[in-house]
Amino acid sequence: MTNEQLVSKVWNYAHVLRDQGISYGDYIEQITYLLFLKMDQEREELLGEASEIPAEWNWSKLAGKDGDALELQYRHTLENLGTGDGLIGTIFRKAQNKLSDPAKLKRVVSLIDTEGPWIGLQVDVKGEIYEGLLERNASEVRSGAGQYFTPRPVIDAIVKCVDPKIGETVCDPACGTGGFLLAAYDHMKGQSRDREKLRSLRHSSFTGVDIVDEVVRLCAMNLYLHGVGNGGSPVFQSDALASDGGDRFNVVLTNPPFGKKSSYRVVGEDGQVTTERENYEREDFKFTTSNKQFNFLQHIMTILETNGRAGVVLPDNVLFEAGRAGEGIRKRLLEGFNFHTLLRLPTGIWYSPGVKANVLFFDKRPASREVQTRELWVYDYRTNVHKTLKTKKLIGADLDDFVGCFQAREETDRFRRFPYEELIKRDKLNLDIFWLKDDSLEDIDSLPEPDVLAAEIVENLEAALEQFRGVEETLEHRPE
Numbered sequence: 001m002t003n004e005q006l007v008s009k010v011w012n013y014a015h016v017l018r019d020q021g022i023s024y025g026d027y028i029e030q031i032t033y034l035l036f037l038k039m040d041q042e043r044e045e046l047l048g049e050a051s052e053i054p055a056e057w058n059w060s061k062l063a064g065k066d067g068d069a070l071e072l073q074y075r076h077t078l079e080n081l082g083t084g085d086g087l088i089g090t091i092f093r094k095a096q097n098k099l100s101d102p103a104k105l106k107r108v109v110s111l112i113d114t115e116g117p118w119i120g121l122q123v124d125v126k127g128e129i130y131e132g133l134l135e136r137n138a139s140e141v142r143s144g145a146g147q148y149f150t151p152r153p154v155i156d157a158i159v160k161c162v163d164p165k166i167g168e169t170v171c172d173p174a175c176g177t178g179g180f181l182l183a184a185y186d187h188m189k190g191q192s193r194d195r196e197k198l199r200s201l202r203h204s205s206f207t208g209v210d211i212v213d214e215v216v217r218l219c220a221m222n223l224y225l226h227g228v229g230n231g232g233s234p235v236f237q238s239d240a241l242a243s244d245g246g247d248r249f250n251v252v253l254t255n256p257p258f259g260k261k262s263s264y265r266v267v268g269e270d271g272q273v274t275t276e277r278e279n280y281e282r283e284d285f286k287f288t289t290s291n292k293q294f295n296f297l298q299h300i301m302t303i304l305e306t307n308g309r310a311g312v313v314l315p316d317n318v319l320f321e322a323g324r325a326g327e328g329i330r331k332r333l334l335e336g337f338n339f340h341t342l343l344r345l346p347t348g349i350w351y352s353p354g355v356k357a358n359v360l361f362f363d364k365r366p367a368s369r370e371v372q373t374r375e376l377w378v379y380d381y382r383t384n385v386h387k388t389l390k391t392k393k394l395i396g397a398d399l400d401d402f403v404g405c406f407q408a409r410e411e412t413d414r415f416r417r418f419p420y421e422e423l424i425k426r427d428k429l430n431l432d433i434f435w436l437k438d439d440s441l442e443d444i445d446s447l448p449e450p451d452v453l454a455a456e457i458v459e460n461l462e463a464a465l466e467q468f469r470g471v472e473e474t475l476e477h478r479p480e
Helices: 003-019 024-047 059-063 067-081 086-092 102-114 123-139 152-162 179-191 195-204 213-225 292-303 324-336 396-408 450-476
Strands: 170-172 206-210 235-237 249-254 264-267 273-277 304-315 338-344 357-363 375-380 415-419
Touching: 003 024, 003 102, 003 123, 024 059, 024 067, 024 086, 024 102, 024 123, 024 213, 059 067, 059 102, 067 086, 067 102, 086 213, 086 235, 123 213, 152 179, 152 249, 152 304, 152 357, 152 396, 170 179, 179 195, 179 206, 179 213, 179 249, 206 213, 213 235, 249 292, 292 304, 292 324, 375 396
Parallel strands: 170 206, 170 249, 206 235, 249 304, 338 375
Antiparallel strands: 264 273, 304 357, 338 357, 375 415
């Protein structure tokens, strides 16, 4: 069977189970558990590596059963492996059997058992299967998984610009399913043939954090299938904003979750919430705010190593939101860091509609009394750019011009330089900068195609609703 046929077969199972009431998300979870068990057995039998899975819960004990005995063995396997440490504990943490019908479970087990050896497949093929499932799940509006999925062309462009080097550490404090970490790994692995450097790259260069258990599981498996992490897990479940863990990184690449409001919970040893508040109160946070994106931005400022580099996807409100926190954080970004490049992304590229986002590129310099940002270069890839997820999807070539401009630092129609002296005088330190004329406001012939226009109308309505919700939340929490 060719690689393409195998990908199609895995997809067909997803479609069949979807028609029978099993969501793509649940299917991916079960594929994750079963594929890990199968590959563990193959590593032991084909590569001679010792298994870390107890014998009573390994693949051979599962594959030989059917009916109720299979369902019982599978359920107990998930329960027991979820108490482990390292990569196994991360993948099986709080795992549950969503294929309670023994017949459906047997079909998936048989698929994985008969199509091996999986360990012999090229890493790219295993990754293609898994990432394809993740993207399909993200496209399901009802699943809500789109918030964890950043378009791959955006990720690739950011990684090319930030240019992580082998030997550097890379962190994503809101890692989702691992897109940034994998793109960084792909970018770095061809930079050396030294075995020790490559081993270190796979096992100690990457750190991912996410607050959602299920997402951490998918990320750990995604990295594992691509050859990153084995034994110890490079990702873990935590609220990244709750505290400064003390670790510092050379590179931070991330797209913090959409939505403005933060919620901070303190959980006691008994698992009960002992304290719940809207604002994160940390000594390293110069400003207290309930805005989630501002808090992530402050967190990144902390965890960056001196001379570290960051590429961060953030919504428009971070650039213009008024108030002490918004203006203060933007001023700190300009004066305490080298905020050198801003990419205005087009609408219509996200699974969550109505999102207007940007990429902020900045470096952390040694402490100095001098202003760090000498000039901010802004690339406007939003004005007169019309994208949708289906008819005019964003592709890698769309951002090639931006990457070229980022590297050349020469002004073009879409790429302009703004000196610090001009930025600091802007009203409320508003950095939502644009200068191109919107052709659709002037010329009816310049309007986008009807399907694109309809998609934009929906996105604008969603954005307006989000703003109204923000106003409502503010009024709800206004002091009497």
